[in-house]
Amino acid sequence: MTTYEPAIHFKDVRYSIDGNPIIGPITGSFPAGQITTLVGPSGAGKTTVLKLCNGLLSPDAGEILVEGRPIGSLEPTALRRKVGMALQDAPMVNGSVYDNLALPLRLRKKELSETDAVSWLEDVGLPADYLHKKATELSGGQRQKVSIARTLVNHSDILLMDEITSALDRGSKREIESLITRINEKYGTTIIWITHNLEQAISIGDFTWVLVAGELVETGESRILEKPADERVRRFVKGELQ
């Protein structure tokens, strides 16, 4: 079996809120250059795991390594650039699509040329004339594409995605799925994708993490979901654990 370097590695990671354990201890890896889907019942801690991956939250105990380096040793803005995030509602700042694409560079006092902006738009399948549209007037699927293009502007090595297709119709969902697969293949980007759709978790994922009540109960190639070894995962897959 091929072994992959971990893009992100959790070692005995624990996280709690007000003394209530939310996560862990979790030990596991997100393989570099691969798509790992993250599934589990509501409240299992999926979003919390993503926020630990980009430093929005810090563990109480254990260690998180990003490309082999302790997450705390990376400069926060460099970390946010390296590890991009897209959210379900693809929040946009007021202004044009261009303003939204240029935002990551503006934060670093750099400019984005219109030519580059158009090429990022084309990369996510939006026509050039969308550049000067108001971001708030885009459809959900188009907004999600802009939000993904914004992570490309940063040349993120790792992309975290939290239910990014849940609010989309079937056509837009398919488009976003193939866009992410294409980004993964073209740039070798590591993808960590939370989804509550198990079919999507299997079809999109190379690997899968199954979280139940803050624990990583099963992990491996995504087809583990077809024949789970763990009883809790069996119940989750059958729809008995929501």
Ligand SMILES: Nc1ncnc2c1ncn2[C@@H]1O[C@H](COP(=O)(O)OP(=O)(O)OP(=O)(O)O)[C@@H](O)[C@H]1O
């Ligand atoms: N700010 C907070 N204060 C208190 N509890 C919180 C907070 N954020 C999350 N939690 C709790 O932590 C647990 C994990 O939440 P998390 O959002 O990571 O779950 P999830 O797997 O992403 O769920 P969902 O599928 O519903 O998005 C839940 O029990 C949640 O209630």
Ligand SMILES: [Mg+2]
């Ligand atoms: Mg969540």
